[in-house]
Amino acid sequence: MGARVHDDGPAVEAEGLRKRYGGTQALAGLDLTVPAGTVCGLLGPNGAGKTTAVRVLSTLARPDAGAARVAGVDVLRHPARVRARIGLVGQHVALDEVLSGRQNLLLFGRLHHLGGARARARAADLLARFDLTDAAERPVGTYSGGMRRRLDLAAGLILDPPVLFLDEPTTGLDPRARAQVWDAVRRLVADGTTVLLTTQYLEEADQLAHTVRIVDAGRVVADGTPQQLKSALGGDRVDVVLTRADDLARAVRVVGAAVAATPLVDAVGLRLSVAVTGRVAALAAVLRALDDAGLAAADVAVRRPTLDEVFLRLTGVDSPTARPDGEKVGA
Amino acid sequence: MNATSAHPVPRRLRWAVADGVVLTGRALAHWRRQPGQFVVGLLFPVLMVLMFGYLFGGAMRVPGGGDYREFLLPGMFAMTMLFGVESTYAAVATDTARGVTDRFRSLPTASSAVLTGRAAADLLHSAAGLAVMLACGVAVGWQWRGGVAAALAAVGLLLLLRFALIWVGIHLALVLRSPESVVMLQILVWPVGFTSNAFVSPDTMPDWLAAVAAWNPLSATVAACRQLFGNPGWGGETFAAQHAVALAVAWPLLLTVVFGALAVRRYRGLGR
Structure with a gap:
């Protein structure tokens, strides 16, 4: 556990989150607590509500009911402050395919309100950390799936956020690229980042998560460590x-x-x-x-x-x- | 939406402008990386000038007399602005479909900047395109006869139309969210463009179609440009033809207000 662990409460706290999209109850009273410095895996099939939970906690969607705090800040009352404390890596790689890897990180750095010099330094730092320096000047459209995912992850880490949301970070990756993403996540956690990870893969939760919540039909139906769940199942x-x-x-x-x-x-x-x-x-x-x-x-x-x-x-x-x-x- | 009082208003405004400039710069970087797209985008209106100007031009009758190419060019300038709606649509729909818009929304970036940055970039893009079209017009014998101030006013009206169409494009992209649907837009642009005075005078159309063409917002801009450039074919007995300049201001303003409000509502609705 590193320097960014908060002593003053959990990194993510959600109570009774409800959200309806048309006829679908995406979240049906979801409760969640993630202690600072740990990895929590939200495990569930497509449509279980995992992505909606991440969208609500990362301020992208407003819940119909419930309350949530992320990094100690109320998500509904102060979404802008939450955004300065989180990194979000969505289900699909969200990068500008025309721009180069470096240009993407510069763009997101500037949009994080880093000045030009700091944004450049941060981009170089992240490219090196994710082993992308050689490809830095190439358009992202020419990257492999694993390289895109790594750059996507880097773009979520511009501010070294205390809380990182990863929504199915390895879906569609080959085993080698998956292992690279897992390594990157482990390094972040070693530095004290709190991670909320959604996945469809038991194996992924097993590899990365300290605690697992199984989500179905918009609520948590089981929780525990991966070992506890496996024997319970x-x-x-x-x-x-x-x-x-x-x-x-x-x-x-x-x-x-x-x-x-x-x-x-x-x-x-x-x-x-x-x-x-x-x-x-x-x-x-x-x-x-x-x-x-x-x-x-x-x-x-x-x-x-x-x-x-x-x-x-x-x-x-x-x-x-x-x-x-x-x-x-x-x- | 996110009306937090985290920052005082002047600071928020400063970030809104700064973030907008960063996102405009992103679009400019796209053109530097893909100059071919800009050229191809202009190839089409240039081709149409050549096709209509030389191939069909001989058979065209300009109301009140005059050279058809001089009649045609203001129409083509306005058509170029109309085609721009496709590039706005494609850019916004691609960002939204790929999740890039959501990433912007998850950053501490001013939320208005995503739309204002796009609007500023597209306006710059269209201004550059218009400059090329004006040069192309001069090359085929078009000229303005009304003085520099009037010509600049005409250019201003063309860009005003483009500005209004930016919001139409953003709104449609946020509604449909599918980059592939740009094909549909490419088809729809034609009836809108042809049901106007851009290529032929509405006088030659059946009455009901002439009425539609006369009130087409595109017609107002085209007629106003013909008037301001001193090109033939403007004026007429209808109210719309007699108040072309006023309508060329009013129509885009109305479209901007309506579609600007719809687009902002849609953008905020992404969080619902």
């Missing part, structure tokens, strides 16, 4: 894909008996999926049971629950996004 699953439809009924009985649980069946995909405790032992038991029964499997895999399953369990509503996160074992 139930353990691993074993998936079995069969080769013949005729085997399905027998396989459900055999696998169910082997791990003492009822498998879910996908008859079209010839797939069954069962919740297990103890990854390796359960995998071995399933393989043994299939072998003993003389059932051929195309694939057997043990994996962590996907966000879909998390949501199914927490809300009873299927989410539209999924990212299977597991290792496959050929059988």
Whole structure:
């Protein structure tokens, strides 16, 4: 924890935020507290209200009801003061594609009311920090996705803000670019910045966040550390894909008996999926049971629950996004 | 919207101007980086001068007599201003769709500067374009006969029309928010441009169309410019034709007030 940690209360505080867009209740009484110097991950599917929450907290949208303080300042009463204390990196890269990387940072520096000399120094500093000095004079339109995201992040850090909002910062990035963004965020947090991060990826929250809030239908439905949430959400699953439809009924009985649980069946995909405790032992038991029964499997895999399953369990509503996160074992 | 009392008014005003200048400078930097776009943007009106002036010009009858190219050029100047609505639209819609407008709104930047910076930049852009069109006019034999003061007044009226159209463009961009929809605007510009006195006299149109053309705001500016430049084809019996200069001031002012208010409302509404 660094110098910018506030002793006088949380960096982000929201109470009962409500916001309706037409017929959609984007926020339905969202409460949130983020201690200074920590990373809070807002996890949820598309349309859960994550982006709306960030838009309200960063003064871009006014809530219909509720209250919020960011860096100790009332968001509704003093939006201009909040803007001088936050950095916002939105869901889509918000840069001028015609201008060069350096020109973009100069522009945003001037709009932050830095003088010309300070804006230039800050631009050079940020370009170096995000490894963009070589590309500094090229138009942003020629940058790769990862470079754009890094420049976008740099543009959100012009004033070294105590609170940084990151709205799905790695969506659409390849693994290498994602790792670069994660590194950059970790360095900021080490320097004492408070980060509110939205993501659809359990893995991303796991990597970066001290605390996670799961958001659905505009409110927080679960919170805790990533570890707490994972164990609360139930353990691993074993998936079995069969080769013949005729085997399905027998396989459900055999696998169910082997791990003492009822498998879910996908008859079209010839797939069954069962919740297990103890990854390796359960995998071995399933393989043994299939072998003993003389059932051929195309694939057997043990994996962590996907966000879909998390949501199914927490809300009873299927989410539209999924990212299977597991290792496959050929059988 | 964000009426905070964080800063006293003079300081806020100073930042509003300074931020507006920074954002105008951003647009100027665009032209330095993409000079081709400026040239291509002017190619079209120049092409139209050549097409109408030489290809169709022989078949055109100027009311009250006179050279068609002298009649045509004030119309083309006003058309150039009208085409400008497309570039305003494209710039604002692109910024809004890409999230750049939201980024500006999340900064401690004066909120008015985003719109005033755009307006100032587009006005400068159009003034440069108009200068090229005037030179092009002189090259094809157009001239002004009414003295320097009258000619400057005509230029002022053209830029006033452009200023009004900036707010039309900003409003439409904030409503539609789609850079691709500029194609629709490019199509709509034609009926507006042709249903005027820019290319032919409304006298030659069916009565109902002539009435529409006579009251087209574009016609007021074109007629006023013909009058001030001393070019043929102005005047007539309709009220609109007889009060061209007054209407060339009144129409743009009305459009600015209406669409300026709508645009500012839309811009503030981005936070709702």
